[in-house]
Amino acid sequence: MSAADRTAQQRERATTIYERSKPGRRAFAAPALDVPERPLDDLIPPGLRRHVSARLPEIAEPEIARHYNRISRRNFDLDSGFYPLGSCTMKHNPRLHERLAALPGNARLHPAQDPSRAQGALELMWHLSEALGALAGLPHVCLQPSAGSHGELAGVLLTRAYHTDRGDRRTKVLAPDTAHGTNPATVTMAGYEVVSVGTDANGGVDLDDLRAKATDEVACLMLTNPNTLGLFDSNIREIAGIVHDVGATLYYDGANLNAIMGISRPGDMGFDIVHFNLHKSFTQPHGGGGPGAGPIAVSERIAPYLPVPVLTRREQGGEAVFDLDYDRPKSIGRLRGFQGNYGVFVRSYAYILSLGGQGLRAASETAVLNANYLMARLREVGEHLPAAFARRCMHEFVLSGGPMKEALGVRTTDLAKRLLDYGVHPPTVYFPLLVEEALLVEPTETETRETLDMFADAIAEILQEAERDPQMVRDAPFTTPVRRLDEATASRNPVVRYDFE
C-alpha cells in the first residue's frame, strides 16, 4: 500500500500526550493560599519528600481537548457501528443513564455518608436487588462485586465458606471445557483445583463425564446456561441433581443472561449462586474495558456467608428505612471498598424502570430472535462458514471457520480483520476453544433487521473475495488507523511506558 492510499487517520503519526508537553504550559491554576504559608519542611520533613517531580505532561487545556478528541477517533465504538462481540452483549447504552448517574445527589454522594442521609441511594440499591433477585429466582442479592469475574470469585469463596462451615473439606471445582477462561482462573484464586467436564454432541454438558467426575471432593460446578456455544442445556435439571447429590453447589455464570430475562430463572433450574453482568444485560457502557459490576444472587443456604455490608430494609412508622448491616458473623468479608459500583447501579436501575418485567422479557425475546435470524441469513452464505451446531441458538451462536481455512486458505482472524474494512466490529474470535476457528456472534436486541442483513451481506462478500483473492483478505485491514500490529515483538520486549530519555 502506498502512502497515498492511507486514510487521514493513518497519515497522522501517533503521538502521546507526553510528546506534546512543553515546560511552562499548564491547564490548572490552584486557588490562592488563604492560610499561613508555613515552610513545607516544617510540615513534611525533607527526608520523606520526593525531590524529582513526576514527569506529568505540561499542556494547556485546548491541547488536552484536541489530543483526546483526536485519539478517540482511532476507536471503533458501539454508537458508530455494529458490534456483535459474542458473550459481551454490546447493546445500546441509553444516554438517560449518564444524566442520572451525574445528578449531584448520586455523583457527589460520599460512600461513608451516614446511611440515614443516603436513603435514596440505599433505596435504589434495594429496588435493583429486588429486580435482580426476581430475574434470578433467588432471594438474596449482594451488589458489591465489580465485574463478572469478581462475582465469580465471590461465588466460589461463598461455596468455600458454606462447605467449611459444615466441616466439609472439598478440593475440586468442575467447569465445562466450553467455560469462559475466568471460571478456571477464579477457581485457582479461590484455592481449588479445576476439573474440566466434557461437552456432548449436542453442545451440552456430557452427563456421563459429569457423573464420573462428580464426587464428594467436588465443591461446585460452574456453568453458563445458555452456554458459550449459545445453546441452552436442556439437561439442566439433571445436571443440578447430579451436583446436589454429591453435596456440591451449582454456580451460574450470568454472562449469557440476556437470552432468558423474564423467560426462565436460574433459581428454578437449581442454581445456588448467580452472578449478573450489569455491563452486559443491564446497559452499563463498557467504557473501553470497564467499569462494570457483577452482583450476585444466592439461595437461602448461601445467604449467611454473603459479603458485608448487607443492605437491609425495615418498616418504621409506616416508612421504609434502609441500612447497612456489618454484623454478619459468617460473612466471607469484603471484596472491595465501600458498597460497590453505585454509579453502575443507577444506570442499571434506570434501565429496569424503563423496561419492567415485560420489557426485559421482550428484550430477551428480541435478542434471541435477532440471533436466530442472523444465523439463518448466514446459512445462505455457503458451506465455508457453517454454524458449529445446526440447531436453534439462544442469543448468540458459533460459526466454524475451519472449512474456510481448509478450502480458501483464509483464517477466522483474516475474516475478522477484513470485516473492519466494512465498518463492522468482528465477532469474538477463537472462542469457545472447542470449535475450530470459532466466531462467536451476538447481535443483541438493539440492532435492526437491516443491520443484521448488512452483516450477512458483508460476510458473503468477504467469502467471495476470499475465493477470488485470498491474499488480499489475509492482508486486511486497509482502512483502519493502523494495520495488523506486531504483537509478538510487543510481548517479547514489552514497552509499557513512554520512554522520556
Next chain:
Amino acid sequence: MSHARGSGTRYTSVTDDDRRDMLEAVGASGILDLFEDIPAELLLDAPPEIEGGLSEHEVYERIRALAERNVSAEDEMSFLGAGMYDHYVPAIVDAIIGRSEFLTPYTPYQPEVSQGGLQVMFEYQTAITELTGLPVSNASLYDGPSAVAAAGYLARLVNGRPEVVSSRGVHPHSRATLVTQSHGYGSSVIEVPLVDGVTDPEAFATAVGPSTSAVVVQQPNFLGAIEDLEPLISAAREHDALVIVSCDPLALALLRTPGELGADVAVGEGQALGNRLDYGGPSFGFIASRQEHIRRMPGRIAGETVDRDGRRGWVLTLQTREQHIRREKATSNICTAQVLNALAGMVYLAWLGRRGIVDLAELIVRRADYARQTLAAVDGVRTIHEQPIFREFAIGLDVPVGPVVDRLARRGVNPGYRLGRDYPEFGEALLVAITERRSKQDIDRLAAELGAAIAAEVAA
C-alpha cells in the same frame, strides 16, 4: 399500560412486521418456538413482577427524587474522606469521558480499531509509573482495596509463602479484602498495631519472618499520618518478603516514591484523580511493580509496537498471563480494567500537569495543617497523633461523637468519618479530610460549629 409498545421496547428496533418475517425466515411459528430447548417446567408463564415501562422523563423524575433524598457534598460542607475524597473534577474530564468513542467500546480485542483506548492505557501506565517510581503499571484494577488484595496474590505467586503482614494503618476495607481473598488461596494476614499514629516499627520487625510472603503498608496511613517507610521496608527485605505500599496518588506529588524506597509493588485508590465520589464507585485502583514482576501482573497491560507498515501503535500485551489463554494457570481472573475511570484519571493528571499537581498538593498540605491546628485548639478536641500529614488527620472528642455529628449535620456540616467501628481503641474519634474545595473560611466554620456542638453536648 405504558409498556404496551408492540413486542419490543424503546431500545429495540424490530417492528412487528419484521418480527413476523424473521420468525418465518427461521422456521418458527412463534417466539416461544425459539425457546424450545428450555424444558417446559422451567419456562415462566409471565415475566416476574418488576415495576417498569416508564417513559424517559418518568424514569428521570423517579431517580431524581431518590437522588434528592441523599445528602451529598453538594448539599453540605463535607469533611468526609477515609479513602475517597471530594476533590474538584474539571469539566474537561466529563467532556472527554462522555465521548461515545471512549464510553461505548469494549476491551480492545481488535487493536486496529482500538488505538485510542490502547494509547490512553499506555499514557495512563506511564503516569502511574512516574507517580510511583516503579517501571511497570497495568491498565488499572477495580478499586484501591481490591488492588491491595491483588498485590497480595501477586506476592503469593512470586514466593508461595503463607503469610502477609499488614499494618493496622492500612485502610480497613483493604485489610478486609485482603483477608477475604487470602482465605481462598490459604494465606493468613497478621496485623501490626499503630503507635503514635504510625506503624509500630518494632512490632513490625518482629512480625516479619521467613514465612512472610509480603508486607503491606499505607502511605499516608488511614489516620492520615505520613509513615517513615524506610525501617519497615528494611525489616521486610531482611526476610525477602515483598513490599507492597498502598499509596495516595496525589500525596505522591510530594512524597518519596515507593520505587525510590525499594518497594516491589505500589497500589492505591485512584478516585482522587478526576473521578467522582459516586457513593463509592466506579473509580479505579492502580498497581505498579518492579520490572521483575511484570509477567505476574494481574489484568490488562498495553504495550507499544508497530504495524506491518512500520507505523507506531499499541496492543494488549503479555496476554499469556491472562485467563482467556492461561485459564487455571492465569496470574489473575481479572479480565477487564476500569478503563473509562483510568482515562478520567489520565485527563485529570494532564490537566494538573507536572507543576500543578505539586501546587495542589502543597495547598492541601498547608490547609490540612491549618485545620489540624485550628481544630486542636477547640475545647473538647485533641489530636490523636502529631505525625506529619497530607490531607487528613484524626481527632478525639471529649464527648460522644454520634450526637455531635448529628448536631453538625443539622447545621449543614459533616465533620468527617467516625473511627469507632474500625478503630475502637481511639474512643470517640473522627477522621477529618481537607481537599482544595474546603477553604480557610470553611475550616473556621467547622471549628466554630464543632466547638458549639461539643459545648452543647457537655451542657446537655
